[in-house]
Amino acid sequence: MTAEPATPVIVFDGVCxxxxxxxxxxxxxxRAARYRFAAMQSESGRALLLAHGLDPDSPLSFLLVEDDRGHTDTDAIARILRGLGARRWRWLGRAVSWLPRRLRDPAYRFVARHRYRIFGRSRCCFLPTPEQRTRFMP
Incomplete structure (x- = not known):
């Protein structure tokens, strides 16, 4: 198992x-480069998903690891938006949180399950630019 990261890490599907x-x-x-990233197809991404009880092969696996806690689904999205710092993103993150979870999470899961069909899939993982590479975990 991998050690918990000191900075918040977002585990995402690199081919979606x-x-x-x-x-x-x-x-x-x-702008503050607060978040780091790990593709769920990477060794570190898989390890973080497993450490937080998520299936690394599930289309629903999206994870924010922050302050030694794992956050998923729309809770993770709202926390990430609030963490961006700009007033408009903090406001949007709060607005997401105000919606009842019983409404927002099923909508999120529907999109997550059908994301390849709706938005497409790449043959390879997202590749950061050389300047962005330090923000990505192996």
């Missing part, structure tokens, strides 16, 4: 085009 766009969005808007 929606997930890759989400990571690009975060790289652009996370």
């Amino acid at each position: 085009l929606l997930c890759s766009r989400w990571v690009r969005f975060l790289l652009k808007h996370d």
Whole structure:
């Protein structure tokens, strides 16, 4: 098992085009470089998912590891948005949290289950630029 990261880590599906766009969005808007990333197909991503009781082969596996705790589904998305710092993203993160979980999580899971069909799939994992590479775990 891998040691818990000191900085927040987002474990994402590296071949999912929606997930890759989400990571690009975060790289652009996370001006403080607060978040690190690990593809669920990577050794560190798989280890983090397993350490938090998630199946690394499940299409529903999305994880934010922050303060030694794992957050999934829309809770993870809301926390990430609030962590970006800018007022508009904090507000959007709070708005997501205000919606009842019984409404938001089923919608998230539907999209997660069908994301390849809706958004497409890449043949290889998202590749960061050389400048972004330090933000990605092996």
